[in-house]
Amino acid sequence: MSNRINNIFEERESILNIYFTAGFPNLDDTLRIAGDLEKSRVDMLEVGIPFSDPVADGPTIQRSSKQALDNGMTLELLFNQLKDLREQVTIPVLLMGYINPILQFGIEEFCKKCQEVGVDGTIIPDLPIQEYLDSYESYFKKAELENIFLISPNTSRERIEVIDSISNGFIYMVSSASITGAKDGIQDGQLEYYQRIENMRLNSPRLIGFGISNKETFDKASEHAHGAIIGSAFINQLEEDASSDGIEKFVHSIKEK
Amino acid sequence: MSSFNVSDTGYYGNFGGAYIPEMLFPNVEELRSNYLEIITSEDFQNQFEQLLETYVGRPTPLYYADRLSKKYGTKIYLKREDLCHTGAHKVNNTIGQILLAKKLGKEKIIAETGAGQHGVATATVCALMGMECIGYMREVDMGRQRPNVERMKILGADVKAATSGSKTLKDATNEAMRHWINNPDDTHYIIGSVVGPHPYPDMVARFQSVISKEIKHQLSRVENSDSPDYVIACVGGGSNAAGAFYHFLDDDNVKLIAAEAAGHGIETGKSAATTFIGKSGVLHGSKTLLMQTKDGQVVEPHSISAGLDYPGIGPLHAHLFDSKRALFYAITDEEAMIAGVELSKLEGIIPAIESAHALAVLDKIKFDQNDIVVLNLSGRGDKDLETYIKWGKY
Numbered sequence: 130m131s132n133r134i135n136n137i138f139e140e141r142e143s144i145l146n147i148y149f150t151a152g153f154p155n156l157d158d159t160l161r162i163a164g165d166l167e168k169s170r171v172d173m174l175e176v177g178i179p180f181s182d183p184v185a186d187g188p189t190i191q192r193s194s195k196q197a198l199d200n201g202m203t204l205e206l207l208f209n210q211l212k213d214l215r216e217q218v219t220i221p222v223l224l225m226g227y228i229n230p231i232l233q234f235g236i237e238e239f240c241k242k243c244q245e246v247g248v249d250g251t252i253i254p255d256l257p258i259q260e261y262l263d264s265y266e267s268y269f270k271k272a273e274l275e276n277i278f279l280i281s282p283n284t285s286r287e288r289i290e291v292i293d294s295i296s297n298g299f300i301y302m303v304s305s306a307s308i309t310g311a312k313d314g315i316q317d318g319q320l321e322y323y324q325r326i327e328n329m330r331l332n333s334p335r336l337i338g339f340g341i342s343n344k345e346t347f348d349k350a351s352e353h354a355h356g357a358i359i360g361s362a363f364i365n366q367l368e369e370d371a372s373s374d375g376i377e378k379f380v381h382s383i384k385e386k
Numbered sequence: 387m388s389s390f391n392v393s394d395t396g397y398y399g400n401f402g403g404a405y406i407p408e409m410l411f412p413n414v415e416e417l418r419s420n421y422l423e424i425i426t427s428e429d430f431q432n433q434f435e436q437l438l439e440t441y442v443g444r445p446t447p448l449y450y451a452d453r454l455s456k457k458y459g460t461k462i463y464l465k466r467e468d469l470c471h472t473g474a475h476k477v478n479n480t481i482g483q484i485l486l487a488k489k490l491g492k493e494k495i496i497a498e499t500g501a502g503q504h505g506v507a508t509a510t511v512c513a514l515m516g517m518e519c520i521g522y523m524r525e526v527d528m529g530r531q532r533p534n535v536e537r538m539k540i541l542g543a544d545v546k547a548a549t550s551g552s553k554t555l556k557d558a559t560n561e562a563m564r565h566w567i568n569n570p571d572d573t574h575y576i577i578g579s580v581v582g583p584h585p586y587p588d589m590v591a592r593f594q595s596v597i598s599k600e601i602k603h604q605l606s607r608v609e610n611s612d613s614p615d616y617v618i619a620c621v622g623g624g625s626n627a628a629g630a631f632y633h634f635l636d637d638d639n640v641k642l643i644a645a646e647a648a649g650h651g652i653e654t655g656k657s658a659a660t661t662f663i664g665k666s667g668v669l670h671g672s673k674t675l676l677m678q679t680k681d682g683q684v685v686e687p688h689s690i691s692a693g694l695d696y697p698g699i700g701p702l703h704a705h706l707f708d709s710k711r712a713l714f715y716a717i718t719d720e721e722a723m724i725a726g727v728e729l730s731k732l733e734g735i736i737p738a739i740e741s742a743h744a745l746a747v748l749d750k751i752k753f754d755q756n757d758i759v760v761l762n763l764s765g766r767g768d769k770d771l772e773t774y775i776k777w778g779k780y
Contacts, residue, residue: 181683182556182669184563185407203681228405229668233682254407255668259395279408283570288411303409306571308564 133221133249134275134298137172138334144356145347145384146173146336147363148225150193151210152202153179154371159210164217165373169380171220175252175358176211178204178226185254187310189361193368204234208242215247223277225252236265240272250275250298262295277301282322289329296333302326302354304339310361312340315349323353344383359383390635390702390711396584399708401675401701404583405668409567413575414671416490418585424489425482425592437481438596441514442471444478446597448604448760453732460753463614464735464763465601467626474738474765475594475626476507480576482593484511487574494518494573498548498562500527500555500622501693501740502534503765504578509543519543520565522558527692534769555696556684559670579623580700583671587628587700594629601760602633609758616751618643619762620743621714622658622694624703626764631712641713643751644703645743647689648716658687659716660699661707669697675704690719690773691739693765721746726767727780738765739773 137144147166151159163174179194179202186194204226214222224243231239231253243251251274256265258278269276275298280289282305292300305312305319326335337350338358350357366379389399396402396418406414424430438444447466455462467475480497487495495512497519499505505521512519521538525547528535538545548558559577566575580587580594598617606612617634619627621644634640649657657663660675667676669684677685677697689695699707706712717725726742729735737745741764753759767774774780 182560184560184670185409185567187564198683205681227668229676229678229684230682232666232668233678233680255405255671257404257406260403260405281409281412283412284408285412306409307568308409 132273132275137221138299138355141172142355143351143384144172144336145380146175146356146358147171147380148175148177148358148360149363149367150177150179150190150197151207152197152200153193153364154196154367156200156202157210158371159207160214160217162371162376163214163222165376166380167218167220169377170384171380172356173220174218174222175225175360176222178207178224178230180227180230183227185308187308187361189310189364193364204230204239208246211246211248221249222247223250223252224248228253228256237268240268240274243274244272248274250277252277252301254279258292258295279303280326282306282319286329289326289331293331293333299334299336299355300331301358302335302337304337304341304350307339309339315346320353323350327353347383390705392584392588398702398705400666401673401704401708402584402587403673404671405673406583406671407567409570410563413566413570414583420490421486421585421589424486425589430485430489433485434482438478442477442481443469444596445600445604446470448601450608451733454729457732458748458753459755460757460759462748462759462761463605464761465597465630467597467762467764468735468737468741468766472503472507472510473768474503474507475597475629476504476578477510478596478629479578479590479593479625480504480507480511483574483576483589484515484517487517487576488515490574492572492574494520494569495576496520496522496562496565496573497576497578498522498555498558499578500524500558500695501691502527502531502538502769503693505543505545506534506537506541508576508578509538509541512543513541521545522548522561522565524548524555524558530772531692531769555692556669563670579625580628580702581623581670581672581674581698587672587702590625591628591632591702594625595632597626597629597762598631598633601630605758605760613637613640614758614760615639616641616643616757616759617762618645618744618747618759620645620694620740620764621699621703622647622696622740623698624700626762628700628702630760630762635711642706642711643747644706644712644714645717645747646714647691647694647743648718649688649690651718652716656688657716658689658694658696660697661714662716664698672701674698674701675707690722691743693738693740694743715747715750717743717746723777723779725749726774730780735763736767737763738767739770741765
């Protein structure tokens with residue numbers, strides 16, 4: 130199947146995927162920030178659905194999630210905000226969120242809405258693979274959504290092979306045993322893990338995320354994968370300066386035009 | 387196989403499962419694939435039973451509460467979990483889990499705690515086994531449960547305040563899970579209730595099931611039957627209730643009664659009565675009944691009792707509620723305090739405010755005079771003196 134996610138991996142190298150929380154710093158910033166990121170030549174977007182209990186996230190994304198919820202962000206509102214997404218944004222867009230708000234919205238309805246507004250994929254860190262395959266995969270397929278799975282340094286070889294076989298789009302490689310934003314720099318142990326996965330010659334492209342924060346870590350990750358995902362560092366940028374100029378400067382500090 | 391046993395995939399009816407980020411999968415899978423073999427082995431059982439007897443002080447008495455029985459016109463037995471070492475049933479589980487952690491070669495222990503009872507019980511067994519202990523406690527409770535914080539520190543534990551989110555028990559659990567994600571290799575997470583991803587609810591229920599095992603045995607010596615007409619217990623996450631119900635789950639003659647915290651009242655927005663105002667959702671690794679907004683954000687609970695101040699219940703209890711096997715009552719702060727003082731004056735036992743919620747149910751059920759009622763007195767009230775004093779009506 131040819132879609133925006135698959136196309137971008139064919140067309141570009143060193144994919145820069147930027148995460149930001151919907152409804153942060155201000156409730157109506159979501160589409161404006163997406164547009165600014167596209168203009169700054171980011172390759173892919175990951176829009177976070179805020180949740181009250183984000184167990185895989187560090188302090189930065191916890192903070193942005195809480196702020197977004199305090200601002201009044203909901204999934205229903207997010208789909209309204211993204212109504213005109215495809216008039217402004219041509220790059221692939223993923224929604225990232227914990228399962229509970231999606232369950233309450235209704236998974237089938239969620240998938241339909243994603244397709245309607247032009248979302249290409251989803252990352253739901255606490256939706257177990259088996260539950261996905263047994264109960265929900267058909268909704269995602271019907272809506273032509275790529276559900277992205279994570280692997281970590283402790284994921285077994287056998288399990289990585291299974292994940293590769295059911296993945297479309299890409300595999301999200303968690304850079305170390307950690308929550309988001311936790312560490313700076315890349316350690317020797319991580320490089321060994323990157324190389325180990327590289328040597329497995331998986332079918333799916335790989336993006337590395339968690340702890341990728343600047344040009345140095347982005348470049349290092351891109352040497353061993355097809356690119357990387359930056360989240361907390363961009364949220365920190367938004368906290369400091371969420372203007373279009375600030376966003377452009379941040380992106381260009383990582384990946385030149 | 388009982389319909390109330392956990393399924394191979396970790397479900398009780400529609401509830402349970404293991405909704406965890408991939409980073410925790412290897413840890414939880416290690417537990418899942420090993421726990422049954424380890425805890426049913428003779429070697430483990432011997433160690434577990436010996437520690438329960440010589441260290442915890444089991445069996446705990448099944449006490450016939452004469453004056454309380456007269457007041458309610460029925461026969462009331464109190465299962466005295468409050469007499470366990472550390473003052474509550476929580477230690478049954480921490481002994482079991484630390485033995486399991488040792489068998490799995492773990493060196494460090496993390497735990498979350500609300501009232502501090504589970505934190506103390508964990509710090510205690512860590513001291514016993516010479517293992518490093520980190521306890522996550524919500525910030526507000528570090529004031530409300532100060533004596534337990536200091537107890538944990540005296541026992542050598544590192545107590546960290548959960549300052550993220552809304553700083554409550556669910557946030558202490560979030561923090562403990564984050565710590566586990568960051569330290570997956572040498573650390574075991576001792577969850578204190580029948581919540582969390584499979585196999586935790588089943589594992590904790592098995593360790594606590596010693597309560598109902600003893601009730602059966604003790605009852606058979608003083609009554610004609612080893613089955614009571616009622617078993618009553620309070621439910622926050624639900625570990626003491628799971629233990630007290632366990633061996634009666636398939637005995638339909640035994641009515642299972644769960645007392646939830648209604649806080650200021652279930653209509654007030656300040657309660658923790660999950661089965662009354664919650665609906666199915668996913669928190670802390672399992673699908674269960676959950677207090678949440680229509681958008682799926684978890685709602686802040688309220689209860690005067692820190693141990694019941696949790697927005698969910700264990701998946702077993704969600705299933706017991708759903709299948710109507712157990713009957714749930716919502717007890718307000720005020721009703722619990724009155725019942726706590728009543729037990730103190732009638733029987734000379736000051737109960738934990740959690741357990742006082744179970745006592746308050748006595749006033750809500752019309753018992754027959756020949757009914758045998760077993761009430762699980764899960765903890766003692768020493769830790770709650772401040773709350774009793776503040777309430778003042780005694």
